[in-house]
Structure formats: C-alpha cells, structure tokens
Amino acid sequence: MRRECLWITGCEGRLGSELMRLFKKKYNYKLVTTDRDVDITNLQEVNRAADIYEVDIVINCASISDREYCEKNRIEAYRVNALGARNLAIASRRKNATIIHMSSDDVFSGIHKRSKNEFDLPTPDTVYGQTKYAGEIFVKEMNPKHLIIRSSWVYGSRKALLPEYQDFYQKVLEYGKNGQSFECPIDVISTPTSTVEIARFIRDVLKADEYGLFHVSCEGACTKREYARKILELNGYDPDLCKASFEKEGGAVTSTLLENLMLKMTGICEMPDWQDAMKEYVEREKGGK
Template identity: 30%
Template sequence: MKIMIIGADGQLGCDLCKVIPKEDQIPLTIKEIDITDPQMTTAVLKQHSPEVVINTAAYHRVDDCEDNILLALKVNAYGVRNLALAAKEVGAALVSISTDYVFSGDRKKPYSEKDVPEPKSAYGISKLAGEFFARYILQKYFIVRTCGLYGVAGCMGKGGTNFVEGMIKKAKQGGVIRVVDDEFVSPTYTYDLAQALYKLIQTNRYGIHHIANSGSCSWYQFAAKIFELTGIKADLQKATGADYPTKAYRPKYSVLASRFGLRIWKDALKAYIDEKKYISKLI
C-alpha cells in the first residue's frame, strides 16, 4: 500500500514514519507540497499515485487564527478541499486530522462521533469546514478528531515544542508555574495515534473517528503527572482559564470518547518520557 504522509517532518508525521513500513511511505514536507495550491497538490498526487493520503498539515496556532482567519481557512479548509479533489482524481482515500475544538466544551461528558459540532473559535470553525469539504467531495475518507497532542519530534507550528517540553523547560528555569485546572482534555501521544491510524487505513471504516488516549485530566493534572514521572521538583500551582484571558475561546471540557482502545494517558506519558530519556536521577 502506497501511503502519502503530508507533513512527514512534523510531530505526528515523524511518528507515522516510524510506524508505517518504509517501503510503503511517500513522506512529503511543506517544501514538497503546498496544499493551498490546488494545481501543485493535484500534480504531486498524480506523480506519486498514492492509495492513501494522510494530511497532518494544519494552521493550529489557535490564538493567531483569530487574527488570521483567512489564513486559517486557506490551510485548514481550502487545503483539505484541494487534497480531497486530488485524492478523488487518483482514487486515493484521504485521512484528514481534525480536532476537539470542533466542540463547544460546554458539557461534562466525553464527545462521541455522533455529537453535533459547535466550534467557538476561528480555528475550530476552519477545521470543521475542512471536515465538510472532505465529506462532500469523497466517499473514501477518514476524518480523525484527536486532542492534546504531544510527540517526540515536537510541534513545528509551536517552535518544535509541546506542552510536556514546555512544562519541563519552565521548571528548569525556576519560579512558580501556574496551570489551568478547569479545562479538561484527553492528552494524546502521537506515537499511539500513529499506530491507530495505520491500523485504521487498512480497513474500509470510512467516516468520522475519535482517536485519543484513554482517560482525561485537567492541564494542571497533566503537568503534575509530568513532574511526578520525571522527578522534577516544580512549584506548580492551580489557575483558572479566567486568570489567562486569550483571544481564542478554549473549550472547558473537550474530552473525546474513543473506541480504539488506546492506553490510558498516564501510561502513554510515561512511554513518551522514557523515549525522551528523562531520567529523574539526572535532572
């Protein structure tokens, strides 16, 4: 199976390249394909003739999306539209990575695929628009919503870092670390997500899927577990979302109900830390 990975040098893309057999991969970076250019996108897919296209490219600086709405729509919606049209032309299935931000977060029950989206940010709206483009253009599509991603490669859109690395860096700098305790998520290790994606694309279970590590926590609880597992002594204190006003609305509860049976987030975090070789006695 020829599998095109768009954003192969990114956080999720790097783990996809670890999971998918090398002989099946067509790894592409932003230098090799610009999904906002429809002619280029079609030409690249025709050149490689993939059976599956996994798109990890996105504009996901959530607050910046509020100031750059057209750019958010160009990448997250129009870009998916271009890929969907190109995939249809070459007969490929499309995997489009979406987000928990398509939901309002105004409840305390995990969101399933059957729940009606109600985004409250430009980012969430742009990602939902991308979902609709994939759905109306293609029959062979996998829309995969996930949440709170972190991976060894780090997020390119966030300077090559992620929440885990950000917490460790702050702790090493010293001082008080205040983290919100009233916003709940399903932190997800990109290696686990990559494994689930690879299994999914080998089926014909087309449609919308939620894939996230099991369980949920607040960002404060996530940070506390990071310091516990690394053995780092940090002055961690609870805060509320109201303490840190942001341009973009943050869902208070965007936990995803996933049927894929990924390990609990605490075990996934430990595996990540082991992979990064954060050994407490060396801290």
C-alpha cells in the same frame, strides 16, 4: 509487485514526524513525505504531487494548529485548515485514493458537560475549531474514501525544536529544566493524547479498511494542571513547580472530552489510559529510541 504509495503531508510537525517514524520501519508502502515544500493551499500543486507520486493513501497532518494565531489570521487559518483539506480531498479522489484527515476536539465548544461522541453535532467557538470543522466538511463532501480523526491535547516531538514551535508539553519541560514555577488552570479538562497512539491507530485502521469519522483520544481525563504535573513528574522534575490557576471566573469549567464511540463499536484497537501512554512516550524519548 507495485507497492502502495502513502503520502504524509505536514511531515515536519508532531504527528507527521511520528507517522514517518512508524511507517519508515517495516510497512510495505512507498512512503512520500512533504511539508511546506508542497503547499496544500495550492490545488494545482497538490494535484501535480498526487499525479507524480501515484498516491494511494494521503494522510493530512498539515495544519495551522496554534489557536491564537488562527484568531489573528482567520483567512490564512481557513486557507490551510479548510481549503488545504479540500484540495487534498479533490486530488485523492482523482486518484481513487483514500484520504485520512486529522481534526480536533476543538470542533466542539468547551462548555459541554459530558464527553462528545461522533454523533454529536459540532459547535466550534474558536476560529481554529471552525476551520477544522470546515476542513472535515470538505473532506466528507469531496472524497467518499475518507477517514476523519479527531483527537485532543496531542503531544509528541517535532523535527525542528525552535522556541516558536514549542507546544504545551515542551514548554512545561523547559520550566522543569529551568526550575521555574508557572501556572496552569484547574478548570480546563481534556485528555492528553500521544502522537504514538494516534499513529498506531492509523496503522490499524488502514489494516482494517475502515472509513468514516473516529474520535481517537487516550482514555481518562485530567485538568491542564494535572497534565503539566505528570509531564514534570515523569521527566524527573518537581511537579510542584506547576501552581494552580483559573482560566475563567465564576466556577465554569471548560471541558472538551471525546468519547471514542466508533472505536469501541468497531473494535479496531483500544486506546490506553493517558498516564500509561505518557509514561511509555517519556521512556522512549529518554532512551532516544
């Protein structure tokens, strides 16, 4: 019997690596993984790959997710995050395949007071958020068999741990290892979400044969400082290395909380509390499993 082909783009990245790890294990897919070797900004290349692989499901984890880099390189950010998503949506539609596309809480501005659900209108105020929203629109327009997943403060290990690839989580670990103090804002609020939990959701949503837009963040909320302190504590470093700072003057709080409303309505799975998820992630990483 023919096995369905699952193609993961951006497989060298945080989420891509985790998905590879999960789907390599025991699922009955023919797994194909690419990163820069198939440039998602090139439609011909993407179509050719989809044809060769005879793809049934594409999971797009390829992205430029560095906010500052996006601000300085607007066209490149649009090319990867929007045009790349469009190309994968076109290629998957040609093959009658499903596309699962990763997006971000950055499609909302950081000034709202309550958590945002899937029915709230995006209002991105960063180039990164604008490019991610543009990618969502393309995916929705170009392939009806789509799943769009928005998450927040995603952490997880990457294959290549070069300094330029270190994310917030890994930088905090470095400070911990070196016993170096550093500052983190107490006026920035969101929810840390482990790639392990997003990968599990993707596994479950594929089984459930669901489509559409889903917010997928761990439950609960914290400040950036609480996030850093928890990373230090769970990894056996001194949480007090992280000092309090403010991102904005005048007491304004930046909050990008997502409500997993579609998850709750469909009952596909439950997301754990962010602290429990981090504990599980740290134990797994320590155990080298």
